[in-house]
Amino acid sequence: MVGPIGDPHAAHGSDEREAYEHHLGIFEQVIAPACEKYGITAVRADGIAHAGDINEQICQHVVESDLVVADVSGGNPNVMYELGLRHITGKPTIHIGEAGQLPFDIASIRTIRYQRTRSHLAGARKEIESALEAGLRDGFELLTPARVLRGLQGSEGSASVSAVGDDGEEEDENAPGLLDDFAVIEDGLDEMTADMEAITKAIETIGAMTEQSCTELLDLTQKDAPMNARLAGVARYAEKISAPAGELHSVSNAFAQRMVTLDTGVRAALGLIEMTPPEERGEGAEEFLEQLMSLDEAAQHGLAQVGSFGASVAAMVRVSRHFRKPAKEISAGVKQLTSAITRMEGWAAKARELAGSATD
Template identity: 75%
Template structure:
């Protein structure tokens, strides 16, 4: 008996390809891992993916190439779900990429996996992946493989890549899937498969790290508050004693110097906090989308804990935001006192701006989590 052929999406010529993969930071200092990652993956896009798509008159775009103004995270989700084709670079198993890929698999639309040899994540290793190595000849070969996959897909239809956990989620929404109707999937599915959130460990680790960052920010704010109170007392005493301007300036300089260390700590921690937010945001949103399409009976015990963690993190962040906002307003008034205060105040203001933006994303996570838990706002 011949083995059953993989299910395929009916042929439908794609016009738009959204490329999912690590992007890196184009503004990072040269020589850093972030900048090297940007250059490497930009090269893969420009030398491999875009030319292969262009051969079939398919427009390829990355997240950093989305031209329209608006919420970038919403735009990414829309492109992942709505694009005719997605090509996903799964090198290194980047959590952000993996959850965007999971969201894509739910749609059942055409998806092609590529990845650098030796860096393929274990949990999708069974899915056919076009492998490449960072050399000119290997990249040319990878481009030809993508072209071949596109040719076959356009002619015969694209294979449906649907992991078992996503099939199970779809069954709760639309009834039996085509795989279940074939009689092959339901019979072989293991009832002891990990729950949905077993795959969210990387996100949870990131959330724990963000909680630690919030604690460090709070500590820095408290230190700055104490130093400010002490500095104000000294400056006020000098003013009341009619001390010369030079004496009062010396006090301000001492105050500015005392602020330098906690201000630098704030800028460093807020940068790490914002960077982690960028890494996690699309992943958390994709995780929430997966939970939303999964029946409550199928979600597993870890789901509630994950959703409650999002809510608790946002509540803690809101408390810190009140302190950060007050500190930012106070810092802006200090710039006029002396030029010596400008550097620490600039650092404090930059940290406040980063934290405020990042915490706004947390509010959206928590709102969705509350909705999924069906708890009052």
């Protein structure tokens, strides 16, 4: 069992002691009973009885054990390192994690989620039991990192060579390849495209409302309307843009989160395409590269539009307190979008490079 351990010697009431008690409870109430049901002995690092270098023993267990159950709650660095070692082996691994505490890096991998209540812990134990039953009966499915590694290793040989399973039987030549496994990534890119369209719509809505309100405020100024009337006009404008500003922030946040979640998979796919001769890539690879380039172009256009709002946020706040909330939403959206697009530029640059090599 891989997961956070905490400190059993820490003072009572301290975060380290509470973490120890919590994760010990997860092990004793959820993981160990589920494993025992199928005759599997579950071991935690602090339960290794043999003398020796604990780090070496942990790595040995991580690499050689028949099964690893990993609690990824909070993205503990030691856990993520050990989990990376495990993924490379391609051996059976089950992910569990506390709801709301899952790291984005592995959010695309199926994870059994639990909450700190008796009923939810019992439900998590049953889900682990079901996963064990299905895995022991039908075989455990390779996780994406293992498929990536095996795909890269296989690409060093002839593309026409058939794979042979552990039982010595030849596997189906028409079995899904690595690019087929990345269908989930393409779905994620489609969702990002939809996010970008929503961002553009929010920007256009704010722009239209701004133009309309500017005309109204200019008219009030030309008529030398009293300051209260002008302030009322400003308040109406701020109220109008509050909803689209909130939408801009919300969608930009979703866009940025998808970016983080997909980054590792997209880079792995680009690496595989790079290792594959252009004439052997197929239409799927070309469409994937085109999708990355198109998404980047749309995002750059959206960033140029939203940037103009970001530049005027400070000035809006100085005009009236009514602008504080929408200005905050717009500013946060600009920052999230800018950060995400910076990472996307790397995808698109590599995609253009690979697309160019295919036409040379």
